[in-house]
Amino acid sequence: MRKEKLLMTPGPTMLPPEVLSVMGRQIIHHRTEDFTSTLDGLQESLRPVFGTDGPILVFASSGTGGMEAAIANLFSRGEAVLNVSVGAFGERMGRIAEAFGLEVIDLSHEYGEAADVGRAKAALEGDAAGRIKGVLLTHNETSTGVTNDVRAFAALTEGTARLLVVDAISALGGLEMRMGEWGVDCVFAGSQKSLMAPPGLSFTALSEKAWEATRRSDLPKFYWDYGKYRKGITGELAENPPYTPAITLMMAQRAALDLMRAEGLANVYARHARLAKAVRAGAKALGFAVFPDERVSSDIITALTPPEGVKPTELIKAMNDGYDVMVAGGQGKLKGKILRIGHCGYSEADDVLRAISALERASWGVGHRFGPGAGVAAAQREIMGGSA
């Protein structure tokens, strides 16, 4: 018998039944009270997740669209930005900034490292003329399984004219974000990672400083124009949102946020931390190493280096074909070198046990040897609070 495939990839993530049941409903029109209540509910539920009181802009787009929107709205042609990149998604943000004619000052790190606040501080201090208008940072770098210390970076830009722009595509909803309190200027996220909805939506929130920057920006945009979306929300524009929204996905996202609210945001974050510990413990017990330094290893995705002689691609195929658990390999430079287990969104202890069990059986299948059961036992000990 084959059970439903379990996705433990960095996204899309599995959808809760409450979300699926919304997806299967007949469409409603977007100029109706029903839809307005969905929009209002989304605003209300997303604000605490971003940690803001401001409007949340909802785009029909992939996360990369949210990234492009941030660049096109916050900066002007020829302005310089400091791109603090720790992996493939940080590099992507730099490429978008270049495509829009910004001067990109590269502050890239070795894959597996977290962003170095000291290096960024030095770069900003070296820019006495104030040419650098913004700092681009990835909250959770999905390609390497590293979480950056957003709060420490916000301390560099808060109270200055510079903007801190944070890609929280995978992080938001799984890792704590308090953009207002920390002083982050722009945060964007995707629906299909920690937020437990299908792919196709991006969400963006801005500080007042960022809103001011949007008024100066001379980069071309129309679909991404933040101002129009904000006016829709505040009622200055009759049509909210300005273009036909991805209605079903928004209703699904609202259902997912209702589940998060019922669980309690603090509990959601604690769950992610607990699952990450269990994954690391289980994998280490089987001879895998956590790819980044464990202190910066992500709570929503774990990147692992396999034991000597074990090929990640074979392991991934064996887990998928033999045990119906789908995990991901490395991207770009890390292709064939690591495997990545996602545990964000609709993920619980049982899923981690199933994944570690599959990892254990697949590893055994490709000839790696260890004490059978060592992985699941170690994961289970963490699940039980590290106390057993």
Place this chain on the structure above:
Amino acid sequence: MRKEKLLMTPGPTMLPPEVLSVMGRQIIHHRTEDFTSTLDGLQESLRPVFGTDGPILVFASSGTGGMEAAIANLFSRGEAVLNVSVGAFGERMGRIAEAFGLEVIDLSHEYGEAADVGRAKAALEGDAAGRIKGVLLTHNETSTGVTNDVRAFAALTEGTARLLVVDAISALGGLEMRMGEWGVDCVFAGSQKSLMAPPGLSFTALSEKAWEATRRSDLPKFYWDYGKYRKGITGELAENPPYTPAITLMMAQRAALDLMRAEGLANVYARHARLAKAVRAGAKALGFAVFPDERVSSDIITALTPPEGVKPTELIKAMNDGYDVMVAGGQGKLKGKILRIGHCGYSEADDVLRAISALERASWGVGHRFGPGAGVAAAQREIMGGSA
């Protein structure tokens, strides 16, 4: 008892049960054979609808995103385009072109008129220096219920260096498009109109001449970059599509296209024409006038001027609140002047009868007088082939 609300708006349109059942399924990952087969199926099913052998680009976006992508990929800063506008959506395309720094030569028409090929021909002939690089045209102008003669416009640009860019957001799948045969260079469409899927996807196809233009374009883009999507489809890029796609919506769209294929495209178009005739006949029998000249009145949406003394807003409210049929009013300049009945996508004779019945009862309710049953009888005669 209240029956499920019937949307007879210009989109989103009702979804067939076959589409809804796909929407309610658990998510699959986008780097799998299952998803690749969805992508391939979409390509194969959409090509005949566009009338092209080339790749179909699929964006996670509203239709307006597809519009922006066309401008950003096909032209360069400072180039001139002739914007042949017959309503609100034509005007939007002009505004996007302006936002991207193009020189927009306005060829706008009175609301309710179809695009005048003669005027466009004269404008192009007057441009001996060849400054005009493209002609922008709306296939079906949803705001006025007018269909433009795309083929006649293609004859103006085919064999020249100029591109014909066609907004088929609402039209594609409801009105015939043979872009290859006619010589259209760029066509984009939305998922939520004639194509019977939920909102959140746009589709684009290009001629070889348009692909060449994309290589010269200097406008900034990353998310919209056609080249990357094409390389995904042809296999030159490992990742197809390049960013996390709106997986569920794409699977839903494929299911909708399967239904269209089973019906046969010629039958689909004939059905739309038949329903439009029935709507016009029913409304005219009640004293409504077709807003545009009937010869250019759209087969997928009918714009109506009400009889003297009948306010469209009251009628729309009465149809919605009393009879659960949702139709739309006018936009912009036409606000409060017309009502618009959509009959594209998942629409059949019974829906038209229900809509005309609601129109009839609502009209009676606001004090308009006619022979009761006149509207549905006239619609029914057209449904029966105009022969009864």
